[in-house]
Amino acid sequence: MKDYRRSICSTCRHAPYCSLTTDMSNISSCSEYVHHLDTGEEPTYMVSIEMMGNNRQRNKRKEPVLN
Amino acid sequence: MTTLTKTSKKTxxxxxxxxxxxxxxNAADIIGLNPNIRKILEVTNNEFVVHFPVRMDNGEVEIFTGYRVQHNNALGPYKGGLRYHPTVDIDAAKALAMWMTWKTSLAGLPYGGAKGGIxxxxxxxxxxxxxxxxxxFTYALGDNIGPELDIPAPDVNTNPQTMAWILDTYMSTKSPSERSTNMHVVTGKPIGAGGSEGRDRATGYGVFLNIKFWxxxxxxxxxxxxxxxxxxxxxxxxxxxxxxxxxxxxTAVQDAYGSIANEDGMSVEELMEYATANKGSVLGFADAVPIDKNDFFALNCDICIPSALGNQITAKNAPKIKAYLIAEGANGPTDVEAEEILLKKGIDILPDILCNSGGVIGSYFEWLQNRNGEIWQLxxxxxxxxxxxGESFKRVLETSQRRKADMRTAAFIIAIERLEEAYVQRGIFP
Incomplete structure (x- = not known):
């Protein structure tokens, strides 16, 4: 992949074929940018009891809770 | 290992x-901004560069460089994202931090602007x-961030998980009695760790609301x-x-893979379902046909929503645009020349700083809930x-009419005037 200086395109999976733009020299934000952590396996949220605080009963997304 | 860098005169x-x-x-000239306040707003308050060691999985130690630029806090704690990317540097962070100052000011939030990353x-x-x-990195930043000082949020390559790590680390540096009072040190957290309902849709809903108000x-x-x-x-x-x-x-959608159209319309939900199952691509959706990417903005429509990236509407394609409203969901999708062309054609533009501010307002709501020990339903x-x-839209519209200015200029005027007022009323210490 080309080294697009000053552009987030340098690490975007779509860059080689992106239909949105050919000028990838200075892109600082893009809704189509593929988040690194979204490209492989989804990470599980690791939330300690302390962090949950008063929201303890609201762990609707079933994140694994680490003590 | 924290160093403060001086701002170069020749930025x-x-x-x-x-x-x-x-x-x-442009906006400062129009309102005749006090020259002393202009001097303050042209530079950043603080620029932190931290170098910190981390042990890798193979046992070796690597040194990383992290940045946090705090542009202005006249209206409240600094607020802005943290990104992980090779292009992160002081210059990039400065521009984005300044942008956050205008955005939070326009939105009427009690925040300033910041940005940073590794x-x-x-x-x-x-x-x-x-x-x-x-x-x-969180440890290296130490008390240079905090729930009432500087509140990071997700950005490029950081997400709710990253925010949960920052929160956990920051809280761990506090005494047990203080820990639960620091939940609002970051926003964009997972729901289970103090995140807010609705944060996922806040920016898009804000774009829709602006179109509705218009x-x-x-x-x-x-x-x-x-x-x-x-x-x-x-x-x-x-x-x-x-x-x-x-x-x-x-009637049409363009993503990184290509463009599709159906002038009779297509179902948003069915397209999302299709794209999700198709590695995120809209191409191949049965209820639409592929079109040339260069024809996209020239399509017959009433409303155009550029919500991907900057510099998409240019002098080249602006004359062909048929929509009578552009709602800027992305940052900077319309370049300067294109804007002149569109305004001359009588096309209204809902500027990015207003149109996509739903995200930071959503973050503010998360911060408020944490701060007040509340949990709001969706x-x-x-x-x-x-x-x-609605309040932001109304202010921009009124200023636009009163000043006989376009909505983007009006938005910047409001943002800067609010900051000017704060400085005029408070004065400059000592």
Missing amino acids: RKQGMLDNVMRQFD QLDPSNYSLAELERITRR AEHKKVDLKDKKFIVQGFGNVGYWAAHFLEKEGAVM DEVMAKLEKKM
Whole structure:
């Protein structure tokens, strides 16, 4: 992949074929940018009891809770 | 290992920083901004560069460089994202931090502007390494961030998990009795760790609301109005979702893979379902045909929503645009020359700083809930967002009419005047 200086395109999976733009020299934000952590396996949220605080009963997304 | 860098007198203006400074200068000239306050707003308050060691999975130690730029806090704690990317540096962070100052000011939030991140390519590190890097960066920043000082949020290559690590690390540095009072040190957290309902759709809903307010003002019924969306990510999808519920019809979509159209309309939900199952691509959707990417903005429609990236509407394609409303879901999608062409054609532009501010308002609601020990339901969050965005829209419209200026200029005027007022009333210490 080309080294697009000053552009987030340098690490975007779509860059080689992106239909949105050919000028990838200075892109600082893009809704189509593929988040690194979204490209492989989804990470599980690791939330300690302390962090949950008063929201303890609201762990609707079933994140694994680490003590 | 914290160093404070001095701001160079010859600040290199390039790309984003150049744009931000140009828009600031334009609005400052129009309102005749106090020259002393202009001096303050032209520079950043603080620029932190931290170098910190982290042990890698193979046992070796690597040194990382992290940045946090705090532009201005006249209106409240600094607020802005943290990104992990090789391009992160002081110049990039300065431009984005300044942009956040104007955005939070316009939105009427009690925040200033900040931005930062770590210069790295996250694909080179394991999840465990990223966790250690994040935690060590948080420790290195120390009390230069805080729930009432500087509140980071997710950005490029950082997400709710990253925020949860920052929160956990920051809280761990506090005494047990203080820990639970620091939940609002970051926003964009997972729901289970103090995140807010509705944060996922806040930006897209904000784009929709601005279109709705504009339509009410112009007495335009959104039912059966045709709209096209560039970018079918979080912003584009949710904006389309709410527009469709209002009776509007999505006739074309462009994403990184290509462009599709159906002038009779296509279902937003069915397209999202298809794209999700098709590695995120809208290409191949049965209810639409592929079109040339260069024809996208020239399509026949009423509303155009560029919600992907900057510099998409240019002098080249602006003359061909048929929509009478551009709602900027992305940052800087319309360049300067294109804007002149569009305004001359009588096309209204809902500027990015207003149109996509739903995200930071959503963050503010998360911060408020944590700060006040409250938990709001989704409908409550959405109702408050509508109220807040309605106030912003009204202020921009009124200023635009009173100053006989376009909405972008009006938005910058409001943002800068609010900061000017704070400085005039408070004075300059000592």
